[in-house]
Amino acid sequence: MTDNGEHTGVDRARRLAALHGAERMLSASPFKERLGERLTRLAAEAADAYDLARWPDVYGDGVVAELERRVAELLGAEAAAFFPTGTMAQQVALRCWAGRTGGNAVAMHPLSHLEMHERRAYAQLSGLRAVHTTQEPRPPTAAEVRELEEPFGTLALELPLRDPGFLLPTWEELCEVVEAARERDAVVHFDGARLWECTEHFGVGLPELAGLADSVYVSFYKSLGGISGAALAGPASLIEEAAAWRHRYGGQLFQQWPAALAALAGLDRELPRLPSYVAHAKVVARALEEAFRAAGVPWFRVHPEVPHTHQFQVWLPYPAGLLEEAGVRFAEETGTWVFNRWSAAPVPGMSFTEVTVGASALGWTPADVRDAVGAVLERAAGLRG
Structure with a gap:
């Protein structure tokens, strides 16, 4: 926090700890797993993607x-x-x-x-x-x-x-x-x-x-x-x-077998799911707009309004550090992760983030999105006040 009370961002270790502890995630992140967890998952998934009895x-x-x-x-x-x-x-x-x-x-x-x-x-x-x-x-x-x-x-x-x-x-x-x-x-x-x-x-x-x-x-x-x-x-x-x-x-x-095995497993696991992610991204984008309106956010942008893929941008009139602090606090208190990293926009006081709708978001209803986003914005307003 600066001398004027503005939040400058969240320590990486704290952010990763909050992400790792989250039981529910709206925007997917590749950084949720620790090394041991990632290796365990790779070993399990790779066995179905390639014959592990073969040589590296x-x-x-x-x-x-x-x-x-x-x-x-x-x-x-x-x-x-x-x-x-x-x-x-x-x-x-x-x-x-x-x-x-x-x-x-x-x-x-x-x-x-x-x-x-x-x-x-x-x-x-x-x-x-x-x-x-x-x-x-x-x-x-x-x-x-x-x-x-x-x-x-x-x-x-x-x-x-x-x-x-x-x-x-x-x-x-x-x-x-x-x-x-x-x-x-x-x-x-x-x-x-x-x-x-x-x-x-x-x-x-x-x-x-x-x-x-x-x-x-x-x-x-x-x-x-x-x-x-x-x-x-x-x-x-x-x-x-x-x-x-x-x-x-x-x-x-x-040797490149870890990356190659993970790629083959990803083709098996994620490629068939991508259509469902793209479809649900449209649901999430609409729910985000409803959440911002309900919270009385003076200006916001979900871009594109109807996502072309399972990823899109969100723009809000808050400093990036404040939004990150609010999101991490919400994750620490509730075990729910909503947004990933925020970046400062070219316009002072504005920030944007990229939302990625993956498997972790498929169970989120529009009401779930509205409730979680509203709670994050409440914390952001409290921090700003």
Whole structure:
């Protein structure tokens, strides 16, 4: 707490202790389990996902090769390569395409993961440069792609576009954007870290969605509850080249069986559940709006109002530290966890958080959401007073 009484945040150890002790969770978090608990769960789930009597992998064979095969099959791709990080997978994909197209310009959104969360590695490591598709906080349109003033070799599309609110175009809009890129003689790469949960919004299966692009990157921990890791999928010749660059980038690890096992278990456990998470996210979003109105919050935003996936943003007119303190106190007192970390918004006094609706939230009714959120806001008002 500062000298003027403003709460600056909650100590990490205290926050994790409150999260670990929570018996009910609205917004899912990957940090609820301690190491021993995570290892125990991995051992139990992995036994159903892979034959544990087989030997650990060595430089990408065994369980890693099985994961690659399964991902390629799920996405309808010729081949797939496992990468230790999504950032590495993205950079390798863009580098390979630049060599094949002869163009070092990549069309991308200025709020994409490539720009916001990878330290502009595409420029620093591969000498590529960005051409921004639009300055609007939404996915680009086909007209914007067609009207870009300079040529580009690759169009990189993040599905969903996380930073502006996990936003997706319609299926028709996405097809039109891809076609616009083809008209510009460009290839299309999907940053599909969260591609798994997009099919409900588009109304198509994974092979049809992934088949729109020339290459697709997917994550194993953002939606599937894995430990780490990603895959790049596409034509066999591209994946063979990508594997060579993976080695050069330091991604040819001696053993990766824990991450690979967790990914296979996540595909078995979470992939079939994602449609139910996406559907329930709409219920939770409506209930949150009702809770904020009932509490008399002067201004708030649930964005998008109807979530496109099982994740969305919440904006409130309170400092982030105050909201975190109120939420942790509520969890400590009641064993109910509502929101994860809050971040300060560009406007002073405003904060936002990302809500992830997972298995832990499926049992929450709208009344449960309204009651819990109302109680957190009561504590926030008390702290502010």
